[in-house]
Amino acid sequence: MPLRSANLNVMIRAAREASVKLKRDYGEVDQLQVSKKGPADFVTAADIRTEKILRGELAKARPDYGFLMEEAGAVEGADQDRRWIIDPIDGTTNFVHGIAHFAMSIALQEHGKITAGIVFNPITEELFTAEAGNGAYLNDRRLRVSSRVGLDNSVFATGIPFMGRGDDQDHQRFLSEMAAVMGASAGIRRFGSAALDLAFVAAGRYDGFWESGLMPWDIAAGIILVREAGGLVTDIDGRDMRLEAGTILASNPTLHQPLGDTLRKARK
Ligand code: IPD
Ligand code: CA
Numbered sequence: 001m002p003l004r005s006a007n008l009n010v011m012i013r014a015a016r017e018a019s020v021k022l023k024r025d026y027g028e029v030d031q032l033q034v035s036k037k038g039p040a041d042f043v044t045a046a047d048i049r050t051e052k053i054l055r056g057e058l059a060k061a062r063p064d065y066g067f068l069m070e071e072a073g074a075v076e077g078a079d080q081d082r083r084w085i086i087d088p089i090d091g092t093t094n095f096v097h098g099i100a101h102f103a104m105s106i107a108l109q110e111h112g113k114i115t116a117g118i119v120f121n122p123i124t125e126e127l128f129t130a131e132a133g134n135g136a137y138l139n140d141r142r143l144r145v146s147s148r149v150g151l152d153n154s155v156f157a158t159g160i161p162f163m164g165r166g167d168d169q170d171h172q173r174f175l176s177e178m179a180a181v182m183g184a185s186a187g188i189r190r191f192g193s194a195a196l197d198l199a200f201v202a203a204g205r206y207d208g209f210w211e212s213g214l215m216p217w218d219i220a221a222g223i224i225l226v227r228e229a230g231g232l233v234t235d236i237d238g239r240d241m242r243l244e245a246g247t248i249l250a251s252n253p254t255l256h257q258p259l260g261d262t263l264r265k266a267r268k
Pocket of ligand 2: 087089090091217218
C-alpha cells in the first residue's frame, strides 16, 4: 500500500465521489445534452457536473486553496500558493462516443510546482497517483517507466490535431512528426486522453508520448506521474516543462533524446 498524504487522500475521495454520477452519465450517454464548444470539442453536461462535484469536495476539505479548471477557469483562493488543477473528463470525445477511455485528472500545485497528481478512469477503476518524492502508483502497485532502448522497439502515443485544433501549418507539422516517428518506431497509438497517455507512460505501457496544443489541466497530473515513475518530461524543444508550454514530450530516460531529435528534425 502506498504512503499517501492527507492531500492525496482528499483528491482520491473527491474523484471517487464524482465518479458515481459520471459512471451513470456514461451509461446514459445518448440522453446527455451535448453542446459544441468548437467543431470537435464536445462539452457535455457530464463535464460540468463532474467538475462541480470535484470542486465542491476539494473546497470542503481545503477551503483556502484556489483552482484552475477546464470548464470554470481560474479561481483564486485565500491561499495564493496552492491550487487544484482539474480536468473533469479528459477524453471527452471518447466519452461522448461511448469509448471507455477517459479520466478525471486532478493535480495539486504548490508554490508553482506540481506536488501531487491523480488520473482516474472510473470505468476501468484504474487509479494512477503520484506525489513528489513518493513515487507513482497504479492502485497499490508502484510504477516504473519502461526500460526499452531503441526507437525501433518502442511504442509511442500521441494526440492527432483535429478541426478547430491548430491551423493548417500545425496539422502539416504533425503529419511530418508522424511520418518520422512511424518510420523509426514499433508503432504509434492515439487513444484520445492525454492524461491517460501520460499515466500509461508512467506505467511502462507506452515508451513515450508527444503532443502539441495541450492545456495545463490536460497534463498537470500526468507530468508528476511520469516523473515519479522515473521518466523525463520536457517540451518538444527539450526545454524545462512549463504547464503553458503548449507542447510536451514524455518518455523513459533513454528514449527522450532520440525521440526528441526525431521530432525536432521533422518539425523544421
Ligand atoms: C483532449 C484529450 C486528447 C487531446 C486533446 C485534448 P479533452 O482533452 O486530452 O487526448 O488530444 O488535445 O484537448 O478535451 O477530452 O478534455
Ligand atoms: Ca483534457
